[in-house]
Amino acid sequence: MIQSPEQKKVESGRDVSLDMRHIVRTNGVPILFLALSITMAAVAGLSPAFLMNEVITRFARNSLLVLSLLIPVTAGMGLNFSIVIGAMSAQAAAIAVTLWGIKGVSGFLTACLLATPLAAITGCLAGLVLNRAKGREMITSMILGFFANGIYQLIFLFLVGSVIPFNSKSMLLPQGVGVRNTVDLINIAQSLDKIWRPVISGVRIPVVTVLVSLGMCVVITFLLRTKIGQDLRAVGQDMNIAEVMGIKVDKTRIIAMILSTVIAAWGQLVFLQNIGTLNTYNSHEQVGMFSIAALLVGGASTRRATIFQALIGVILFHTLFVVSPLAGQKLFGVPQIGEYFRVFVAYGIIAVALAIHAWQDRQMRKEAIREAVLTE
Amino acid sequence: MTDKLKQTVEHIGIPRLMIAGFLAVIFVTAYITGMSVPQLLSDSLVRVGMNGILVLAMVPTISCGVGLNFGLPLGVLCGLVGGLISMERGFVGFPGFFAAIAFAVPLAVVVGYLYSVLLESVKGQEMMVGTYVGFSSVAVMCIFWLMAPFRNPELIWAIGGKGLRSTLTLGNYYGKVLNNFAVFEIFGIKISGGLIGFFLLFCLLVYLFFRTKLGIAMLTAGANPVFAKSAGIDVRRMKSVGIIASTVLAAIGIIVYAQSYGFLQLYMAPLMMAFPAIAAILIGGASLQRATILNVIIGTVLFQTLLTTALPVTSRVIQGDISEVARLIISNGMILYALTRSTGGK
Numbered sequence: 001m002i003q004s005p006e007q008k009k010v011e012s013g014r015d016v017s018l019d020m021r022h023i024v025r026t027n028g029v030p031i032l033f034l035a036l037s038i039t040m041a042a043v044a045g046l047s048p049a050f051l052m053n054e055v056i057t058r059f060a061r062n063s064l065l066v067l068s069l070l071i072p073v074t075a076g077m078g079l080n081f082s083i084v085i086g087a088m089s090a091q092a093a094a095i096a097v098t099l100w101g102i103k104g105v106s107g108f109l110t111a112c113l114l115a116t117p118l119a120a121i122t123g124c125l126a127g128l129v130l131n132r133a134k135g136r137e138m139i140t141s142m143i144l145g146f147f148a149n150g151i152y153q154l155i156f157l158f159l160v161g162s163v164i165p166f167n168s169k170s171m172l173l174p175q176g177v178g179v180r181n182t183v184d185l186i187n188i189a190q191s192l193d194k195i196w197r198p199v200i201s202g203v204r205i206p207v208v209t210v211l212v213s214l215g216m217c218v219v220i221t222f223l224l225r226t227k228i229g230q231d232l233r234a235v236g237q238d239m240n241i242a243e244v245m246g247i248k249v250d251k252t253r254i255i256a257m258i259l260s261t262v263i264a265a266w267g268q269l270v271f272l273q274n275i276g277t278l279n280t281y282n283s284h285e286q287v288g289m290f291s292i293a294a295l296l297v298g299g300a301s302t303r304r305a306t307i308f309q310a311l312i313g314v315i316l317f318h319t320l321f322v323v324s325p326l327a328g329q330k331l332f333g334v335p336q337i338g339e340y341f342r343v344f345v346a347y348g349i350i351a352v353a354l355a356i357h358a359w360q361d362r363q364m365r366k367e368a369i370r371e372a373v374l375t376e
Numbered sequence: 377m378t379d380k381l382k383q384t385v386e387h388i389g390i391p392r393l394m395i396a397g398f399l400a401v402i403f404v405t406a407y408i409t410g411m412s413v414p415q416l417l418s419d420s421l422v423r424v425g426m427n428g429i430l431v432l433a434m435v436p437t438i439s440c441g442v443g444l445n446f447g448l449p450l451g452v453l454c455g456l457v458g459g460l461i462s463m464e465r466g467f468v469g470f471p472g473f474f475a476a477i478a479f480a481v482p483l484a485v486v487v488g489y490l491y492s493v494l495l496e497s498v499k500g501q502e503m504m505v506g507t508y509v510g511f512s513s514v515a516v517m518c519i520f521w522l523m524a525p526f527r528n529p530e531l532i533w534a535i536g537g538k539g540l541r542s543t544l545t546l547g548n549y550y551g552k553v554l555n556n557f558a559v560f561e562i563f564g565i566k567i568s569g570g571l572i573g574f575f576l577l578f579c580l581l582v583y584l585f586f587r588t589k590l591g592i593a594m595l596t597a598g599a600n601p602v603f604a605k606s607a608g609i610d611v612r613r614m615k616s617v618g619i620i621a622s623t624v625l626a627a628i629g630i631i632v633y634a635q636s637y638g639f640l641q642l643y644m645a646p647l648m649m650a651f652p653a654i655a656a657i658l659i660g661g662a663s664l665q666r667a668t669i670l671n672v673i674i675g676t677v678l679f680q681t682l683l684t685t686a687l688p689v690t691s692r693v694i695q696g697d698i699s700e701v702a703r704l705i706i707s708n709g710m711i712l713y714a715l716t717r718s719t720g721g722k
Contacts, residue, residue: 129716136503136715139446139503139504140712140715142504143708143711144708146651146704146708147704147705147709147712150701150704150708150709151705153704154701154705157698158698158701334538334539336522336539340515340518340522343515344512344516344518344519347508347512347514348512348515350508351512354508355498355505357501358498358499358501358505359497361500361501362497362498362499
């Protein structure tokens with residue numbers, strides 16, 4: 001629910017404890033996950049330095065991908081499960097750069113340059129599809145991701161080497177057709193991370209990578225203040241009113257998808273340069289789900305997501321990711337329990353967030369009908 | 377003449393024509409390359425019987441107005457639990473098979489009811505919520521499989537003595553009981569009367585259900601909730617019955633699937649089970665609002681025949697296993713087609 005600032009002020013002025021309750025109520029999800037992470041970390045008995053190292057690495061690796069989700073949410077298209085398409089574009093670029101042997105930062109930048117038009121085109125296509133499924137964007141974007149995965153596999157498993165010329169035997173499967181399951185990204189591995197990586201009290205910080213993510217936060221904030229940002233928000237609030245106001249709704253939604261897909265492609269490249277190897281047929285599969293789960297853990301909903309929520313969400317989700325198998329090992333003696341628990345958390349948080357959103361939507365509609373009846 | 381042709385094409389539907397054409401190409405290729413066509417058809421029929429009831433599970437939810445049941449794994453998990461209890465108790469052969477169903481159905485009714493309560497409160501987002509409720513329940517059950525108090529040494533890991541194995545062999549229990557029942561041959565095509573008969577029996581049961589008063593009330597509630605309400609039909613209850621029926625069918629469906637496959641697959645195996653079933657019924661010509669038994673039969677036959685024949689035939693022409701990729705593209709392409717086509721409110 002959107003609360004006007006005046007209302008909030010009255011509430012906080014009246015009673016401090018009420019204000020506290022308000023904070024808990026509006027930030028219930030991140031607080032719950034914070035408590036869960038702390039408990040599990042305590043159970044697992046991890047050293048703070050180890051935990052900090054892991055979380056910082058994962059923060060640098062994943063935050064750009066999570067940020068790519070913000071624009072479609074603003075445009076009222078819900079959580080964009082089809083950011084996997086951006087990830088696939090990035091992987092195509094990463095394979096090309098490895099094939100050409102462009103090394104270091106220039107290799108990374110070439111990959112970004114190559115991935116951008118690919119992601120823009122595929123994002124535009126995704127936008128066109130989603131415009132035909134208004135009100136069902138999320139399920140459609142999810143199926144679109146699966147569909148694109150099929151096309152991606154068709155290209156890289158059967159067409160590369162047979163139809164598409166490819167002159168590196170070592171990167172192909174033994175029969176000469178199809179890219180190998182793993183590609184060693186030796187040229188761009190860690191290229192961004194190792195530019196400047198100071199160690200502060202035992203914690204290694206990939207400064208440049210973190211700065212790239214924070215830079216993207218600034219860019220998104222700036223973008224949302226421009227004319228395009230205003231259009232996106234207007235479309236997100238009500239498509240019909242936006243149409244009446246003279247905003248080209250379909251075009252705006254396509255722009256949102258293009259931006260999201262391009263940012264996701266860059267995000268996947270940042271992810272890959274940190275990991276250093278590409279699982280040709282798996283690296284992209286979980287990207288959409290994990291990013292969305294992280295955003296939701298940060299307290300976002302399918303209607304409202306802020307940069308702050310995205311960043312907090314990445315930290316909390318990945319802390320849980322690091323500690324839960326270890327806690328499972330300590331508590332039950334079976335590490336798989338913790339592993340399945342984090343799979344459950346990823347799926348469960350999405351299920352709960354979607355359910356709450358749908359339920360609130362219904363309550364709001366009911367309220368509106370009641371008000372309409374009363375005013376009559 | 378051209379008008380008539382156009383009408384026929386529209387009536388059958390372009391996706392179905394494309395897939396039927398694809399199948400024709402596959403069979404012609406098989407014949408030219410000297411493969412046994414009857415053998416391919418026999419294998420296809422087994423796959424049809426194996427998957428049919430899972431596809432049939434989509435009919436009640438579409439008919440009662442909830443849409444495609446992406447929460448199919450819920451029913452599948454109930455079926456798996458039933459199958460496990462039957463094995464734990466040591467039932468063998470047909471008694472084992474029916475015991476599995478008997479254990480699974482009550483569980484599926486309860487789970488289906490709870491699922492229907494949830495879906496009622498998230499009206500408009502049933503498909504998306506259903507998908508993720510299905511996914512998360514699979515993850516929860518993974519933890520359950522690890523902790524479950526089963527004792528039968530053939531079910532649990534040999535080392536450690538705790539936790540169920542990921543794949544359980546049904547050979548000594550009720551593996552292939554339906555497949556091996558009443559097998560006969562026509563034109564060299566082996567047909568399992570038990571398996572196909574069981575599938576057709578359930579088709580008939582669902583068909584008859586939609587001829588009863590309750591069934592017609594459900595169809596009305598799905599097609600036009602406002603009209604149904606004014607006619608005195610409890611729309612909410614109808615949806616509830618539809619979702620329960622779908623969950624029960626999914627539970628029975630997975631037991632039939634498992635006995636035919638010969639293995640009970642636990643852990644992450646049920647995760648994606650909903651998608652091929654959804655694709656099959658959509659290929660059969662169903663939409664998000666309407667599905668018939670004929671859609672189920674046509675869709676299952678086309679889709680499963682395609683999947684069964686694509687691998688052996690294409691591997692003669694193309695290197696590598698393209699059938700998995702074809703499955704991904706066709707099934708998700710089909711779902712995408714249905715999602716972007718159908719109109720109707722949120």
